[in-house]
């Protein structure tokens with residue numbers, strides 16, 4: 001199959017964007033993995049599909065696959081690139097679009113300074129919806145919320161790995177550290193991602209609080225490994241920090257790929273707003289083998 005694509009990045013989180021508004025390519029998980037492969041394919045953290053509106057009042061459908069080929073509910077950095085793509089390719093003339101995702105409708109807005117602000121919807125704290133299995137665990141109360149102690153299966157476990165658990169449509173486990181650069185992300189990230197208490201796996205965030213308005217963040221992403229930035233991870237970290245009493249309502253999130261600005265009122269049910277860059281890197285065409293092994 002020979003298809004066109006556009007390579008984009010948002011704060012270094014990189015994507016292959018496919019325009020499927022004139023018809024779906026019908027790609028398999030193996031073919032999504034091929035596109036994401038940094039040696040045999042184009043290379044990306046996620047593959048973003050632009051599809052026709054599924055309903056009145058919605059402009060497009062936004063479908064996301066991780067580099068491992070699995071479809072996921074949400075991608076925040078991708079949402080900004082999605083909006084930039086549909087505007088720049090003329091698929092829309094609007095600056096604000098309504099986009100249907102697997103986890104609900106989000107609203108990216110192209111701003112005058114070239115960045116994109118996305119209404120990412122409200123965070124979800126119901127553990128069953130994350131999903132997170134807390135059976136038998138004793139939470140650590142923090143104000144009106146709590147954190148959860150995880151035992152990670154690695155040689156030396158000096159203390160439980162304590163996380164804040166929530167969903168931005170996709171699952172997040174946020175761990176507060178003294179220094180993100182010293183955090184053993186490569187060692188602990190996979191153990192958290194595959195922890196049995198997260199039946200759908202989880203994105204593992206490592207958050208350092210610089211002050212009440214600034215954090216550093218590294219995220220070992222479900223299905224992609226550590227990325228240079230994670231948009232939903234930035235939203236989850238800020239929401240967790242606000243609920244834990246560590247952060248104010250507007251926070252700058254410093255990632256290896258750039259800075260994202262996140263705002264949340266602190267009121268349950270209110271949406272999270274994330275602002276950041278969205279850049280087109282190049283466009284091209286690629287032949288995808290038909291008979292890739294699963």
Ligand SMILES: N[C@H](CCC[C@H](N)C(=O)O)C(=O)O
Nearest residue numbers: 075076077170221222231232
């Ligand atoms: N790895 C995530 C999807 C991509 C999220 C990230 N790239 C973002 O910007 O939100 C997951 O499996 O839920």
